[in-house]
Amino acid sequence: MSEGLEAFVKWCNSRGYKFNGLEIVRPPGDCGHGIFVKQNFRAEDVMIQIPETEMITAGAVADLPRYSKILAQADNLLTPMEILTMFFCLEEIGESPWTPYLRVLPKSFDTPSYQKRDFDPKTLPLSVRSYWENQKKEIHSITNKLIKLCPEVDSERILWAWHVVNTRCIFVENSEHEMVDNTDGDTIAVIPFVDMLNHQPTSFQGIAKHERVNGTYVVRATRTVVEGSELFVCYGPHENARLLIEYGFTLKNNPYGKVFIPHDVLFTLARIAGIQVTREHERIIQEINLPSHLYATDEGPSWALRNNIRVLLLDHEQMKDAKWKAIIYSHDPIEDEVDELIEDKLKIIIRELRDGIAAKTQKISDDVKWMWEEQVLICDTALKSFEQDE
Structure with missing residues (x-):
């Protein structure tokens, strides 16, 4: 010692x-x-x-x-x-x-902020983009306040x-x-x-x-x-x-990787998959407010993501007079044909998401490319789960 x-x-x-x-x-x-x-x-x-x-x-x-x-x-x-x-x-x-x-x-410290590495927020995955922007704002604000209050200290x-x-x-x-x-x-x-x-x-x-x-x-x-x-x-x-932005390190085989899928992105992907997304669908999804994200810890798409797709597949009559609540919140098993349709749409959605993320990795610098590559792997894992089910 x-x-x-x-x-x-x-x-x-x-x-x-x-x-x-x-x-x-x-x-x-x-x-x-x-x-x-x-x-x-x-x-x-x-x-x-x-x-x-x-x-x-x-x-x-x-x-x-x-x-x-x-x-x-x-x-x-x-x-x-x-x-x-x-x-x-x-x-x-x-x-x-x-x-x-x-x-x-x-x-x-080995964090990007301390090492003066400035990421363009638009090049970061959605899961950390706001965190990075807020961290920069906080450091800037604290620096200005403390220099004014304690002139003897400097920004470093x-x-x-x-x-x-x-x-x-x-x-x-x-x-x-x-x-x-x-x-x-x-x-x-x-x-x-x-x-x-x-x-x-x-x-x-x-x-x-x-x-x-x-x-x-x-x-x-x-x-x-x-x-x-x-x-x-x-x-x-x-x-x-x-972990890198906050603490300055990463972990091999980190189980907490995630791919954020905001509702507006989900709606776009659903339309690509052939789902007729209406304003009523969007309103219900916003009201339920379940996340549509993919997680490395899940063997496949989460219950929340599946449930959101189920909502988007409801017809007008099923959504009328809040009938959707009895359908979505029911403990009864989902009909086989509905379950198969959800699976089919999810395959298209995740494959489209995966290809979009993969394309992103070809257009950005190496210092953030690995972040997107980890997200591609999470999508690949989700797609493989469908193969295992089959």
Whole structure:
């Protein structure tokens, strides 16, 4: 263990952190630190326990005299993200009580934003396009606010601090604070040590949560954890494009790939498949509001997508006077001929979707082409499911 990590572990122990049977290790590959287990744990065992007072939240920062004074000078209340970013901007190594923690934070990040890679949103898959646009807007807005409020920091420092918070924050339902903009809620916290847990979407062994009754933040084992293994949690069901934009990494064989099919795209594809889509069909689809997306985790088209196609195949009489509700929400099995028709239309729709995505990969740069190629594979998997059924 490096000198910096040793100092950090001592600092954690001095502040009441409990993590017996665990150690911080830099695993193979350039993926930062990870937490490994030195003993076996059983399901429900507490592996990490941290006093809730150690959670770095916007409210906790606002209660510090230095930050309370700064926030009082702001024209408007700052959001939790803005306050936490300001905190990591202004805390200086050697002067801050969090110095041992600050020393082990990453010095840089592999995200496109940090590496100054600017994607044209139109070249990104729909599933991440708005996320990328919103991320750029948020960084720009926070940079302008903090430079005005704290002239001593520059845009590079703010970009680094924003990434510290964005890549390491954890969901926590915080109490409202009078100096924090709670318009969109306050649900983020940075928690030292816990933020070193790496992501595994399917075989993670730990689940983290705030146990208010005990006044602690804990990580419990979800199943048996074997000595010598790395302890993982799940950051969420994110596809690789989202993981890259948000965290700066991708996963091989990520099960959470997805192809977004907005309703307007579904209507266009349905018409290509020979379905007579009317305004009444469109209204009902909008009212039901079921997603039509394809997911890598599904063996074939989802129930929601199949149900939307079933709606589009209803005739005028079936839609009249809301009769469609009795048909769509019925628990009775679908008639064989209707089911076969749905399958036939889905084959055409997905094949058309797949060909459109494949054509897209021929027109865009290599730095985003792989995102579309993953979507082609998801479509291929869905099409193969029809062959298996046959």
